[in-house]
Amino acid sequence: MTDTRSLTTPAATLAYDVRGPLPPTDPPALMLVAAPMTAEGFTSLAAGFDDRTVITYDPRGLGRSTRHDHSTAHTPEQNAEDMHRIIAELGIAPVDVFASSGGAVSALALVAAYPDDVATLVAHEPPMLALLPDADRAFAAEKATHAIYHEKGWGHGMASFIALSSWKGELTDEFAAAPPPDPAAFGLPSEDDGSRDDPLLSGVSDAITAYEPDVDAVLAAPTRIVLAVGADSAGLLTDRTTAAVAGAFGQEPVVFPGGHGGFLGGEFGQQGDPEAFAVRLREVLDET
Template identity: 55%
Template sequence: MTEAITRTLAVGGATLTYDVRPGETGGDVLFLVGSPMDATGFTTLASHFTDRTVVTYDPRGAGRSRRTDGAAETTPEEHADDLRQVIETLGEGPVDVFASSGGAVNALALVERHADLVRTLVAHEPPTAQVLPDREAALAVCADIHATYQRDGMGPAMAKFLALTSRKGPIPADWADEPAPSPADFGLPVEDDGSRDDPLLGQNMRGCTSYQPDFAALRAASTRLVIAVGQESEGEFAARSGAGIAAGIGVEPAVFPSHHGGFLGGEYGQYGAPEEFAKALRHVLDDTGR
């Protein structure tokens, strides 16, 4: 695989770090976007697209991209503007984007504002509660996870987050009355280390999950939009959200292999079905009518 060229870009409130892997035959730019996951999580997926120039980046406040404004939380709109500036700096015209999880939320916010920069967006399981029939309960749970993190630290908050993301079906209104999951049951630390800079639980939890899509702007966008959900994710929070966004845009969701992290090939000790996932992504990207 072509060696990655690492670059930095100063933007308002942060210094972004991104990587460019030139394609062996040139090829269109494919921008792989996550949040709060940084570029590390796309190592395996990028290896399946050596015919393209692959760009990955660390979102502000995650990995190598350091905040300079001291802000404790980040919005999808702020991330979208970061993505805009990276793409414009590349100078390659409209790019194809595969975005997963919070990255998919941020990429949708980008297309709402700057559709001319994105040829095709594949938004994989964007987790916003706003499109769910149980939105009030889901938003309350997300707010509680953030509050738990601020009060008790990473272990208790992450245990609640994992319980939320693995739950099948709607969030009950009495979720808060259920016993809180134990961090130890998930192999998480019980003791609070005092830090409060976690990019998931602290910086992005509330902003990402409360994102309200502008469906009129998305439907009018020149960007080809594909909303993807995992085959094994049916009924889970992010997959239900993806289906809700697809319905709002007026498209059928594309079903990709595996689960929420289906593209992972051992990153963070997690495995999906990366080869099958990459084939599905390539099929979608190639099926553009160009």
């Protein structure tokens, strides 16, 4: 059974979900976070942890969470603050956290700012472009995707994003010189619906991909940090960023089933293997 709650902060009203008892029984509560993905993306993965209390939430300004800070920007620091407020509201620290994509970036910011909040963090494919050896090219490609989106609309912007995220290896002159991809090649619409507020494509989440972790603060925390990457992501952008983050912490990434959305079970039209993913996550969380 899912108990949906809300928490009003100075910046937003956050919608979050609690599956399982409060206070949680042993082991600690498991928080599943992502950005800009909302809580519904974890429906299948959460089903694999029906023996634990599981917390999910919609980041501010996304899904059911509304904001009243007069901003459209998404930053790791604000997401970390929101996660901390939910943990504090429930009185469940320390929690285990599985965090994917932009959520993994925000979770590292959470550990740096609130080191007693998290027991184990599994950070899955954090897209920290600043740590790449070809960071300048990665940021240029990101800005080009934003420009295409603002010029031509969602389908064209998403096609550009897919081309970037599916490129293997360092970004070359060949990649930079390639013409913008045709949305139809990815089954995307070419028509412009006029909207320009997509959190992934509009540029409002640039602070997440530009974030650099406070390595000293994270290493000083009592939190166990695990960097995770999908088996199908080998050579792709988020595989390379994960390796770079892991290297900053003196680690090698652990491998999970599937790719960037390996935990999805049809949510948002993407099919991973959530059952196998949950088994692997349980193994990693149970390690000492």
